[in-house]
Amino acid sequence: MSTLPALEDTVRNTCCFSDANFTRMLSMMTEIKMPAGSHLFWEGDAADRFYYIYSGCVKLSKSSVEGKELIVYMYTSGDIVGQADPIGSRTHSYTAEVLEDSVVGVIDQQDMEFLICQDGAFAMDFMKWMGNHHRLTQTKFRDLMMYGKPGALCSTLIRLGNTYGEHTGGRIIIHKKLTNTDLSNLIGATRESVNRMLGDLRKCGAVDIVDGLIVINDISHLQGICHCEHCPKEICRI
Secondary structure, three states, rough: OOOOOOHOOOOOOOOOOOOOHHHHHHHEEEEEEEEEOOOOEOOOEEEEEEEEEEEEEEEEEOOOOOEEEEEEEEEEOOOOOOOOOOOOOOOOOOOOEEEEEEEEEEEHHHHHHHHHHHHHHHHHHHHHHHHHHHHHHHHHHHHHHOOHHHHHHHHHHHHHHHHEEEEEEEEEOOOOOOOOHHHHHHOOOOOOHHHHHHHHHHHHHOOEOOOOEEEEHHHHHHHOOOOOOOOOOOOOOO
């Protein structure tokens, strides 16, 4: 039996679904607990479910045959995870790994399609979610491809600041411990390149490392390197 929390106790995706439509979607979900290291799905699995993250963190990644990993998204509380694919075999293109103990709501794609067909307002909200997700993907690949690895790293640091950052004293403390290997997987670079680029940013005072956490001292410097277009925070996130 699902023990879904009340709407006021959840973290919701405020930019997409209305309260009424969000409640309807939650009412059809089954709540599951996922331990760190487990997977929501693997690349190639049937894309027949959507997931809502109540708490925790889920990494969506793509791996090459050589074993190199590219982290595409890091989903957190309030995010919806799933692949809406009306054409083709409906298989996942990525792997979703649970990074920390998480609570996730699950809804079958058939139930989601029922809600979409039943109510035009719900369908519009779903389209907003899809559009928002596509725009997030487009801006990420723009940053990865157009301004080199330094631009990709600076963009990623800004996105991390928007997702996990705490603004204090003119600085942004990113409350998510990431290794240089994690950062390299986020931008498709080598760990050695990330070491060097972070060193350059620390030398000029733009960033610092305090107790294992990345601190952004001068976000305008990072914005200049990645040619920041000042996207809204629901788009400029990790």
